[in-house]
Amino acid sequence: MKNNSRLRYFIYLSLIIIGGCTTGKNALQKGDYDASVEKSVSRLQNSPKNSEAMQVLKTAYDLALKDHLRKIEEAKASNDLFRWESVMYDYQKINQLADDINSCPACLTVVPGPAKYINELADSKYNAAGARYNSGLGYLRENNRQSAKKAYYEFEKTQNLQPNYKDVKAKMEDAYWAAVTRVVVQPIIVNSNMYKLSSDYFQQQIDQFIGNYSRNKFVIFYGETQATDQKIVPDQVLSLNFDDFVVGQTYVKERVEKLKRDSVVIGETRDKKTIYGTVKATLSIFEKNISSSGLLDMSITDWKTKKLVRQQKFPGTYIWRDSWASYKGDDRALSKQQLAITRRKETLPPPPSALFLEFTKPIYTQLVDDISYYYNNY
Structure with missing residues (x-):
């Protein structure tokens, strides 16, 4: 009887731990708000009436949104030449959280209409592309092979961010041939x-x-x-x-x-x-x-x-x-x-x-x- 009691205790404890992991509670306590939202959404997709997952989602989403918006404002205020890439990253994370919640009907009862920043993301991508493009122009003006290589990679990043940005394809070609060693x-x-x-x-x-x-x-x-x-x-x-x-x-x-x-x-x-x-x-x-x-x-x-x-x-x-x-x-x-x-x-x-x-x-x-x-x- 004593052994059976211990067994039930350990099973109960394990269920509590597993439940905390699957609802995102542990991630929330550790300050990983995005992971907490992801886990609680996953839990509610499988168990729409799970009260703990609902509570975790509401708290985690509010904290995640505030955290990303804070990082966005801090990045905009910084002197980092490539700050718009940080801004872009945080807008992408916010929009991903919204997409996750929108894919879960039970989640929408907890967080109706999660915020999406589509125009802001597009603007940050454009600005990030501009920063890389200007950096590439700077390297290209140095008129040496190593700088031309750096310029090529900056124009390549520009193209990945904004494929039709100004004359980036032509500049990328110029940088490439300036960087090439012909043997x-x-x-x-x-x-x-x-x-x-x-x-x-x-x-x-x-x-x-x-x-x-x-x-x-x-x-x-x-x-x-x-x-x-x-x-x-x-x-x-x-x-x-x-x-x-x-x-x-x-x-x-x-x-x-x-x-x-x-x-x-x-x-x-x-x-x-x-x-x-x-x-x-x-x-x-x-x-x-x-x-x-x-x-x-x-x-x-x-x-x-x-x-x-x-x-x-x-x-x-x-x-x-x-x-x-x-x-x-x-x-x-x-x-x-x-x-x-x-x-x-x-x-x-x-x-x-x-x-x-x-x-x-x-x-x-x-x-x-x-x-x-x-x-x-x-």
Whole structure:
């Protein structure tokens, strides 16, 4: 009986707590008037005659309305350049409260005709757009790239607030092109017909990367031919050149092992008894490494000042490996693995053009990572 009493007590206490949460009473006590209105409205939509939710809604709505109107007056009286955005926000909250109450018939009996400030909201949006527009003009007059970026974002905010505000679209376009850095990427020159196809493929990979680059809208890459055709005057020139490369350096190493295995059946006597003995062999293992490597230099130069603004070097190495073996003596002295490698023959290495392409793969990865790192937040 005692346990049952405790259980009923905890259930009763839980219901009181849950009821307080669902009616918005707790939010009201904490001073979160908007949340209190929202919760009480939700409660009355499901339980139209809930007296506690009615009382909470009446009190919370009055306090919420007064709080937002106070904030609006304080914002209007401030010197904050963007004060109209604060005004706009509070009018939006007031109107949202009204919409919530209007969607709940039981709520309208508690708060008939909740206030809406449609014209005031429209005026505050217009004024907020004007403030952002004027801020953008100020940045644009500073006539430098970083300020042009700031101007672009201010005009973008203007357009979001008031899509057809004055000539904001044209100003946004002006700011964008004033903020853009045009980078012309010069092609890699490899003076060797043997590696022409591979170097062309490496160049195509770079061209594809710069053609698809979109991380920073204020950086545009152009190939040299494209820049010439479009008469682009670059801000920067990105040059790529191999300081050096070596293809097909061959190293062959021979390792000789003397092998011996005891207790191997080597025959039998006349009376059919097994004869055990020791077998021997000499195993020669050959390892061939063909190394190809290169060092790519990347330099970025300011077109106007001819000043070098960035330089990096990217190494790349590829080693092609082959191994085979031969033996002399008794093959029973060899393990299964050793015997297997003796059945392999020396294989032909890839052609030089393929080796060239392989050592450029790690170079390409380093290159695009560095270009991205440098320009992503440029």
